[in-house]
Structures are given as C-alpha cells and as structure tokens.
Amino acid sequence: MPKFSEEKLNNWRKPPSDSEETKLVNAHKMVKDAIDACDNLRNMSIRVFGQGSYANDTNVKLNSDIDINVRYEDAFFYDLPTGKTNSDFALNSPATYTYSEFKDAVETALVNKFGRSSVTRNDKCITIEANTYRVEADVVPTFLLRRYSADGSFVEGVKFISDSGKEIRNYPLQHIENGILKNSETQRRFKRLTRLYRRVRYSMMDDGIDVSDNITSFLLECLVWNVPNNIFNDYPTWTERLRQSIIHLYNSTKDDASCEEWGEVSELLYLFVGKKWSRQDVNTYLIQMWNYLEFGK
Numbered sequence: 001m002p003k004f005s006e007e008k009l010n011n012w013r014k015p016p017s018d019s020e021e022t023k024l025v026n027a028h029k030m031v032k033d034a035i036d037a038c039d040n041l042r043n044m045s046i047r048v049f050g051q052g053s054y055a056n057d058t059n060v061k062l063n064s065d066i067d068i069n070v071r072y073e074d075a076f077f078y079d080l081p082t083g084k085t086n087s088d089f090a091l092n093s094p095a096t097y098t099y100s101e102f103k104d105a106v107e108t109a110l111v112n113k114f115g116r117s118s119v120t121r122n123d124k125c126i127t128i129e130a131n132t133y134r135v136e137a138d139v140v141p142t143f144l145l146r147r148y149s150a151d152g153s154f155v156e157g158v159k160f161i162s163d164s165g166k167e168i169r170n171y172p173l174q175h176i177e178n179g180i181l182k183n184s185e186t187q188r189r190f191k192r193l194t195r196l197y198r199r200v201r202y203s204m205m206d207d208g209i210d211v212s213d214n215i216t217s218f219l220l221e222c223l224v225w226n227v228p229n230n231i232f233n234d235y236p237t238w239t240e241r242l243r244q245s246i247i248h249l250y251n252s253t254k255d256d257a258s259c260e261e262w263g264e265v266s267e268l269l270y271l272f273v274g275k276k277w278s279r280q281d282v283n284t285y286l287i288q289m290w291n292y293l294e295f296g297k
Contacts, residue, residue, distance in 0.1 A: 002239055003294040009238040012199040013192035016059060020135075024054050024066050027134035031068050034113035040105045045073040051140075051172035056179050056265075058194040058221055060202070065136040067125075069158060069172060072102050076144035077159040079169070089148055099143055099161050106141040123162045145169055147268070155268060171266035178265050182225060186232035189241065193232065194224045196242055204292050214277035215285045223249055223282065225265045243295050246286055253283040 004012075015021070032048040035041050052067035053059035075095035078086070086092060107126050110119045120127045122138075130136040142158035147169075157171035183190040197220040205211050227245045235241045252258045259279060262271040272279050 001294070002243075003292065006237050006239050009196060009242065012060075013196050013238060015057060015195070023130075023133065023135045024059075027066050027128070027137040028054075028068055030113065030134060031070070031110070031128070031137060031139055034109045035070060035106070038105065038109035038112065041109055047071045047073060049173070051170075051175070053198075053217055053221070055172070055176055056191070056221065058179075058191050058198070060195050060198050065130075065138065068137055068139050069142055070106050070139060071142045071144055071158055072097075072099075073144045076146050078146045078148060078154075080148050081150045084148070084150065089152060099141075102143070103141040103160075106139065110139060121163075123164050124160070124166075124168065142170075157266075157268065169269070171264075171268045174266040174268055175264065178267060179221075179225070182229070182265075186229050189232040190224065193227075193238075193241055193245065194221045196238065197221075197224055200242075200289060200293065204288065207292075209288060209292060211288065212277075212281055212285060214281045216277070219271075219275075219277055219282070222262075222264050222271050226252075226259070226262045226271070242293070246290055246293075246295070250283060250286040250290070253279050253286065255279075 051069045054066040118129045125138040125140045128137040142160040145157040145159040146154040148154045159169045231244045
C-alpha cells in the first residue's frame with residue numbers, strides 16, 4: 001500500500017495559500033518599485049519579471065520564496081553559430097556599460113529601498129530577507145541575451161556573470177510560455193504534478209533521506225516536463241499519475257541514449273549537458289523516491 005493516501009497527494013498538488021501568494025506578490029512589486037525609484041536606473045530600458053517556481057506557478061508552501069529577474073535591455077550579450085563572427089550580423093558596436101556596473105547599481109537600488117541589513121550580495125544574486133509583509137527574494141540582475149541562428153534570426157534570453165566569473169545563460173520567459181502550454185494540454189496537471197514531486201522531495205528530506213543536493217526544484221520541474229502528456233491525461237488518480245511518471249522517468253534515465261535529447265522546459269538548453277546534475281543522479285533519486293513512496297514492485 002502506498003505511503004501517502006490519494007487525499008494527501010491531492011492536497012499536496014495545490015499552490016500556496018492566498019496569504020502566502022500575497023507575500024510573493026508584495027516582494028515582486030517592492031523590487032520593481034526599488035528599480036523605478038533609483039536615479040541611476042529609472043531612465044534605462046529594464047524589464048523586471050518573476051522567474052522560477054513563483055512565475056511558473058509550481059511553488060509549494062515549503063518553498064515560498066521568489067526569484068526576480070532584473071534584465072537590462074539597452075545592450076545585449078550574444079551567442080553566434082559556429083563559424084560566424086560578429087561582423088556577419090553587424091554586431092560592431094561594443095557596449096560601454098558593463099554587466100558588473102549594472103549589478104552594482106541594482107544592489108544600490110535595493111539597499112536604498114530595503115536597507116543594508118536586509119540585503120545580501122551573493123555570487124549569483126542579491127537576496128532580500130523576508131519579513132511579515134514579503135517572502136525572501138533572490139534578485140538576479142541580467143543582460144538581454146540574443147542567440148543567433150545562421151540565417152540571422154535570434155531568440156532572446158538572459159545572461160549574467162557571477163561574482164566568481166561564471167557565465168550563466170537562461171531562457172526564463174520561454175520556460176514560462178512552454179509550461180503554460182503543457183499545463184493546458186494536460187488538463188492543468190503538469191504544474192500540479194510538479195508540485196507533488198517537490199513536496200515529496202521535501203518530505204523525504206524531512207524524514208532523513210539522504211537526497212543529493214543535485215536534485216533541485218528546477219530539475220524536478222524539467223523532469224516532469226519530459227513526461228508524456230498521456231501519463232497526465234490517461235490515469236484517473238494522483239497516485240497513478242505519480243507512479244506512472246516515476247516509471248517512465250526511471251526507465252528513460254537508465255542510459256544516455258534514452259534521454260540525451262531531453263531539454264529544459266524552455267526547450268532551448270539540454271537537460272543533461274553542462275549541468276551540476278547527471279542522468280545517474282536522476283536515476284538514483286527516482287529509485288529513492290519510489291521506495292520512499294512504498295509503491296512496491
């Protein structure tokens with residue numbers, strides 16, 4: 001008999017409460033207000049938007065923080081196809097405003113709004129501590145990124161450089177759009193099943209299971225993204241949707257060939273290329289998860 005009842009799983013698939021959601025919205029608004037109020041930033045082309053579990057509506061009560069992207073759009077980074085140079089795309093005017101200057105300016109704006117004691121600069125983001133009005137917020141200053149194809153077309157994402165010098169590229173808006181589409185195609189079950197995966201992971205950790213740090217909330221959402229729609233649509237209970245999705249993911253991550261084409265939700269980055277997690281990490285975790293849920297053979 002499974003460890004958790006259908007009633008329990010049905011409760012776990014729900015989003016945060018209205019009061020928690022209000023604190024998420026408050027944090028987002030206050031960051032935007034901070035950018036708008038900053039003399040050094042207000043006249044720049046800057047887009048402030050949520051990303052991660054908050055923006056994708058896959059967050060759970062145990063993970064009710066917020067990631068906020070502050071994207072500078074008056075200049076951009078670019079990635080070119082192999083064999084092409086910047087002259088092929090008329091990219092011959094280097095920007096005079098640097099990413100490090102932008103991150104410094106965003107940090108100053110946040111300190112002016114929230115106070116130095118509430119703002120911590122980290123390697124990849126700037127964290128604003130929570131209070132009774134807002135949740136904790138990780139603010140990520142980024143530059144617009146253009147990824148060009150040989151024909152001159154491009155897709156837009158974000159790029160930032162950590163304080164330690166690592167370059168990170170993401171496509172958060174495409175992630176949001178694709179998640180909405182899959183949710184529609186699965187009778188709103190994609191985001192609900194993602195919340196279940198996240199809840200189970202937290203429950204495993206609370207119960208002392210040694211879950212690898214490589215099994216992140218983002219990774220879990222991407223794994224659920226790669227579950228075929230029929231598994232969401234053809235099974236009548238959350239118990240069976242969870243069970244059948246684990247079976248599919250486990251069988252598909254036994255070897256590289258079965259999942260080497262899997263992508264992140266954005267479908268613009270491979271899921272198992274250049275990541276801190278590996279296919280083996282995922283396969284091992286799925287065994288842990290299966291045993292924890294007491295699904296049996």
